[in-house]
Amino acid sequence: MPIIAPSLLAADFANLSNAIDIVENSQADWYHLDVMDGVFVPNISFGLPVISSLQKHKKKVFDVHLMIVQPERYIKDFKNVGTDILTVHYEASTHLHRTIGAIKEEGMKAGVALNPHTPVSLLKDTLADIDLVCLMSVNPGFGGQKFIEHTYNKISELKRMAQEVNPNLFIEIDGGVGLGNAKQLVDAGANVLVAGSSVFGAQDPIATVAALKNV
Ligand SMILES: O=C(CO)[C@H](O)[C@H](O)COP(=O)(O)O
Numbered sequence: 001m002p003i004i005a006p007s008l009l010a011a012d013f014a015n016l017s018n019a020i021d022i023v024e025n026s027q028a029d030w031y032h033l034d035v036m037d038g039v040f041v042p043n044i045s046f047g048l049p050v051i052s053s054l055q056k057h058k059k060k061v062f063d064v065h066l067m068i069v070q071p072e073r074y075i076k077d078f079k080n081v082g083t084d085i086l087t088v089h090y091e092a093s094t095h096l097h098r099t100i101g102a103i104k105e106e107g108m109k110a111g112v113a114l115n116p117h118t119p120v121s122l123l124k125d126t127l128a129d130i131d132l133v134c135l136m137s138v139n140p141g142f143g144g145q146k147f148i149e150h151t152y153n154k155i156s157e158l159k160r161m162a163q164e165v166n167p168n169l170f171i172e173i174d175g176g177v178g179l180g181n182a183k184q185l186v187d188a189g190a191n192v193l194v195a196g197s198s199v200f201g202a203q204d205p206i207a208t209v210a211a212l213k214n215v
């Protein structure tokens with residue numbers, strides 16, 4: 001069964017306690033928290049103070065997706081607000097290997113996200129040290145976008161690479177994921193599905209999480 005990580009980007013920010021209830025009372029495994037700085041991506045979402053407030057009410061895992069420049073500057077800060085898995089973008093990380101090491105030194109799992117244009121082959125020399133690869137299946141910055149079909153090829157290639165050096169790798173798909181493509185993504189090798197609008201935009205978010213979990 002895939003890990004299901006609802007993205008709070010699609011929740012009602014005036015009613016975040018409802019979003020917490022949905023994650024905690026469903027078969028969801030992780031909170032996916034999208035931090036955007038308006039520089040790496042053309043949108044600004046939320047940051048440390050909001051995540052700190054959520055921390056007091058959560059039992060499940062915080063999977064934080066940093067869409068910011070110089071993510072290495074904030075590793076300790078995200079640890080302090082309860083982050084379990086910290087994902088930085090390949091494209092924003094000049095010294096990726098050092099950043100991965102620094103995240104793990106803080107006791108978090110280390111993730112690397114790839115934009116749709118970034119080939120998975122670029123992770124060849126770091127894959128053994130990474131806990132999670134987040135394949136962006138939309139251009140990062142906004143929820144509710146159309147899934148990019150080429151992602152299936154990237155999943156298969158990454159799965160092949162991981163089998164050799166890191167068979168327990170989390171292969172996370174982020175963007176445009178819903179009931180229409182979840183099974184095909186899992187069949188291709190994904191084991192973590194991020195779902196924003198397909199969960200929080202659904203009539204029954206808890207039932208939607210259950211359906212995604214049981215594809
Ligand atoms: O990282 C993201 C956007 O940059 C979000 O996690 C992603 O877009 C999820 O939203 P949706 O499921 O609505 O596409």
Ligand SMILES: [Fe+2]
Nearest residue numbers: 034065174194
């Ligand atoms: Fe994300």
